[in-house]
Amino acid sequence: MGLRESFRAGLARQLGHPSGLRGRIVGTMLNRGNREVVTAAVAALGLEGGETALDIGFGGGLGLALLLRSAGTVHGAEISTTMIERAHRTFRREIAANRLRLHEGSITALPLADASADAVITTNTVYFVDDLDTAFAEVARVLKPGGRFVLAIGDPETMSHAPLFTEHGFRIRPVADVEAALAHAGLDVRRHENLSAGQLGFHLLVTGK
Numbered sequence: 475m476g477l478r479e480s481f482r483a484g485l486a487r488q489l490g491h492p493s494g495l496r497g498r499i500v501g502t503m504l505n506r507g508n509r510e511v512v513t514a515a516v517a518a519l520g521l522e523g524g525e526t527a528l529d530i531g532f533g534g535g536l537g538l539a540l541l542l543r544s545a546g547t548v549h550g551a552e553i554s555t556t557m558i559e560r561a562h563r564t565f566r567r568e569i570a571a572n573r574l575r576l577h578e579g580s581i582t583a584l585p586l587a588d589a590s591a592d593a594v595i596t597t598n599t600v601y602f603v604d605d606l607d608t609a610f611a612e613v614a615r616v617l618k619p620g621g622r623f624v625l626a627i628g629d630p631e632t633m634s635h636a637p638l639f640t641e642h643g644f645r646i647r648p649v650a651d652v653e654a655a656l657a658h659a660g661l662d663v664r665r666h667e668n669l670s671a672g673q674l675g676f677h678l679l680v681t682g683k
């Protein structure tokens with residue numbers, strides 16, 4: 475494997491599961507590179523004060539910081555212990571005040587009670603998830619009736635031209651397939667926004683239960 479290839483393979487691995495020192499650097503990169511899309515996802519929730527929100531696969535933690543501005547209680551779920559430890563350091567005060575609760579766990583088996591969240595986001599995560607039906611059923615389970623779920627993904631057409639994504643196991647799905655999986659889980663797609671942020675276009679799917 476050439477130098478460029480092995481760099482790409484390492485970066486792809488870190489994007490899917492940041493770990494160690496490189497993972498911490500990737501966390502900072504994610505917060506910078508995904509600022510626009512994460513900000514748009516949080517705004518699309520239309521949070522009201524006192525609500526309970528959840529960010530699944532929060533990576534560098536930007537989504538948690540933005541949710542903490544307008545929600546009452548915020549949960550974060552992650553599979554990466556490096557990202558959880560990073561968030562523990564960044565949000566010491568909010569955790570001590572019991573406004574932020576961090577959980578180790580996957581979108582396919584969320585460590586949260588049924589009907590415990592008013593609003594959920596997940597941005598740039600489903601490329602690492604094989605079983606969308608189980609993932610979205612879990613989101614629907616933890617959402618309260620009337621709750622909102624906002625999902626953001628990179629534009630599949632653009633991603634399908636980038637070796638970083640195509641050669642390293644990212645699951646790139648047509649938006650229509652993602653919408654069908656959402657509908658199957660009982661999550662109605664109420665709005666579909668196209669965002670252009672950085673080199674990737676993004677799709678924001680605003681859904682509700």
Ligand SMILES: C[S@@+](CC[C@H](N)C(=O)[O-])C[C@H]1O[C@@H](n2cnc3c(N)ncnc32)[C@H](O)[C@@H]1O
Pocket residue numbers: 489490491492504505508512530531532533534537551552553554557579580581582596597598599602603
């Ligand atoms: C590309 S990063 C995106 C981080 C952040 N949401 C953003 O948009 O900047 C993907 C994150 O999802 C997490 N992740 C991957 N698979 C996951 C799963 N099955 N459940 C929860 N989180 C997952 C990774 O650990 C990583 O932190």
